[in-house]
Amino acid sequence: MPKVNGASLLRGLIGTAGLLVVLEAAGRLGAWDTERLPLVSTVLLRAGELLTDPEFLVSARSSLTTWALALLVTIAIAVPAGLLLGMVKPAEVAVRPLIEFLRPIPSVALIPLVILLYSETTHMRITVAVYAALWPVLINTIYGVRDVDPLAKETLRSFGFGPGSVAYRVVLPGAAPFIATGIRLAASVAIVLVVTSELIAGGIEGIGVYITIAQSGNRLDLMIGATILVGLFGILVNALLVAGENRLFRWHRARAGAAT
Amino acid sequence: MLELVDLSHTYGSYRAIDRVNLKVAQGEVVCIVGPSGCGKSTLLRSIAGLIKPTGGTVLLDGKPVDGSPENLAVVFQDYSRSLYPWMSALANVGLPLRRRGLDRKRRDAAAMAALEQVGLAGAAAKFPWEMSGGMQQRVSIARALAYQPKLLLMDEPFGSVDAQTREELEDLTLRVCAHHGMTILLITHDVDESVYVGDRVVVLSKAPGTVVGDLTVQLPGPRDQIHTRELDAFVRLRAEVGRLVRGMTPHRNGVETR
Numbered sequence: 001m002p003k004v005n006g007a008s009l010l011r012g013l014i015g016t017a018g019l020l021v022v023l024e025a026a027g028r029l030g031a032w033d034t035e036r037l038p039l040v041s042t043v044l045l046r047a048g049e050l051l052t053d054p055e056f057l058v059s060a061r062s063s064l065t066t067w068a069l070a071l072l073v074t075i076a077i078a079v080p081a082g083l084l085l086g087m088v089k090p091a092e093v094a095v096r097p098l099i100e101f102l103r104p105i106p107s108v109a110l111i112p113l114v115i116l117l118y119s120e121t122t123h124m125r126i127t128v129a130v131y132a133a134l135w136p137v138l139i140n141t142i143y144g145v146r147d148v149d150p151l152a153k154e155t156l157r158s159f160g161f162g163p164g165s166v167a168y169r170v171v172l173p174g175a176a177p178f179i180a181t182g183i184r185l186a187a188s189v190a191i192v193l194v195v196t197s198e199l200i201a202g203g204i205e206g207i208g209v210y211i212t213i214a215q216s217g218n219r220l221d222l223m224i225g226a227t228i229l230v231g232l233f234g235i236l237v238n239a240l241l242v243a244g245e246n247r248l249f250r251w252h253r254a255r256a257g258a259a260t
Numbered sequence: 261m262l263e264l265v266d267l268s269h270t271y272g273s274y275r276a277i278d279r280v281n282l283k284v285a286q287g288e289v290v291c292i293v294g295p296s297g298c299g300k301s302t303l304l305r306s307i308a309g310l311i312k313p314t315g316g317t318v319l320l321d322g323k324p325v326d327g328s329p330e331n332l333a334v335v336f337q338d339y340s341r342s343l344y345p346w347m348s349a350l351a352n353v354g355l356p357l358r359r360r361g362l363d364r365k366r367r368d369a370a371a372m373a374a375l376e377q378v379g380l381a382g383a384a385a386k387f388p389w390e391m392s393g394g395m396q397q398r399v400s401i402a403r404a405l406a407y408q409p410k411l412l413l414m415d416e417p418f419g420s421v422d423a424q425t426r427e428e429l430e431d432l433t434l435r436v437c438a439h440h441g442m443t444i445l446l447i448t449h450d451v452d453e454s455v456y457v458g459d460r461v462v463v464l465s466k467a468p469g470t471v472v473g474d475l476t477v478q479l480p481g482p483r484d485q486i487h488t489r490e491l492d493a494f495v496r497l498r499a500e501v502g503r504l505v506r507g508m509t510p511h512r513n514g515v516e517t518r
Contacts, residue, residue: 159356
């Protein structure tokens with residue numbers, strides 16, 4: 001969990017602002033044809049305007065809903081599966097080759113197939129995003145479960161608790177910091193895949209669809225503006241999840257020291 | 261209340277314990293001492309139902325143990341691994357009480373009472389990683405006390421704390437367990453500790469561990485860290501146990517050997 005402090009945040013902002021100023025100056029000094037590729041200030045202005053543009057907001061809401069649903073489905077599948085595979089060694093051994101085979105298959109490559117399987121575009125997008133987001137959560141859950149101290153489990157067993165209680169009261173909370181990291185990684189992967197599937201497969205709503213429409217209208221300012229907003233959304237979600245992890249898993253940080 | 265009959269356990273071809281026979285009466289404090297690698301922990305884990313011994317039986321109140329028995333609690337040496345870092349001291353102590361079917365309010369009340377007994381009433385809201393080693397082991401002891409087991413197993417419970425804390429915890433354990441009338445089986449590698457804490461000291465041989473000595477400790481109570489340890493009887497017993505642990509033949513000068 002990278003910890004962001006005031007000083008490093010300030011430096012990051014200065015760096016970003018510096019780059020934007022340089023690009024703006026270069027554009028104004030005629031480094032490229034600003035009729036084709038708009039100035040930084042124009043793009044930022046458009047991005048701001050998009051936030052109050054009803055057409056864009058409908059698309060944004062659609063993408064974010066798809067993203068949230070995809071993340072929920074991912075968690076609902078990958079966390080229980082990871083707990084099972086982490087606790088039952090033979091099951092993990094049996095499934096491992098399959099995981100290693102499926103994991104490197106790019107989700108994007110599955111889009112044409114998934115289009116044929118679903119008539120509903122939202123379902124198609126969710127499927128594509130879940131396929132990509134599943135792995136970080138699954139793998140992190142398995143490793144998290146493995147990392148739970150055997151003595152912690154034995155302690156509860158010695159008090160007469162059954163395997164179900166041990167899983168729920170020791171293994172799940174013990175693995176939770178790893179699972180949370182997996183979910184944070186999955187959140188970034190999922191937003192990429194949602195927008196990608198909108199770009200490739202089209203549809204009626206979605207930020208990807210909006211970008212495609214702006215492209216056909218040769219509106220580079222709107223395309224880049226919408227793209228920036230997707231990026232900002234990703235940063236925001238990541239920051240929220242990091243803050244949540246730092247708060248919930250203080251015990252994990254305290255135990256692992258400054259290493260995490 | 262506890263009886264071990266020909267208890268044996270092998271890991272593959274390695275024999276950890278070999279036909280251990282032992283009877284522990286209700287309310288007795290029995291210390292098991294032996295050289296390292298004598299299968300002390302294997303013995304404890306068999307009794308706690310954490311491993312299934314490959315031979316022999318464990319009888320608790322006359323009934324053979326299968327799985328983890330009710331009315332039994334274990335205090336492990338490694339308090340930092342045995343306490344749950346995501347829970348406060350109060351929640352750690354209260355957790356096993358779920359097995360007793362108590363509601364939240366009664367669990368908290370019982371946990372608080374146990375923490376008071378070990379002198380940690382003020383630290384109930386603290387997390388294990390905010391506490392010193394001695395405090396953490398007190399929490400482990402409180403957790404066992406709150407559960408009110410008939411049999412308390414302790415696996416080198418004071419092996420990871422400093423000398424002063426160790427003495428404090430020995431006295432604390434004796435005091436609160438006498439108060440509850442608990443039967444205790446304490447495993448240690450420390451000869452002094454076994455004589456100071458025990459009503460009886462059982463000596464195990466090197467692996468495969470088997471009982472080579474069973475001595476009754478007759479020291480006037482209540483025991484005192486300074487006083488008790490300078491008594492002639494204490495010094496003689498300690499020497500006796502020490503010889504047994506090293507595998508020498510025991511002298512029989514004034515010490516009852518069974």
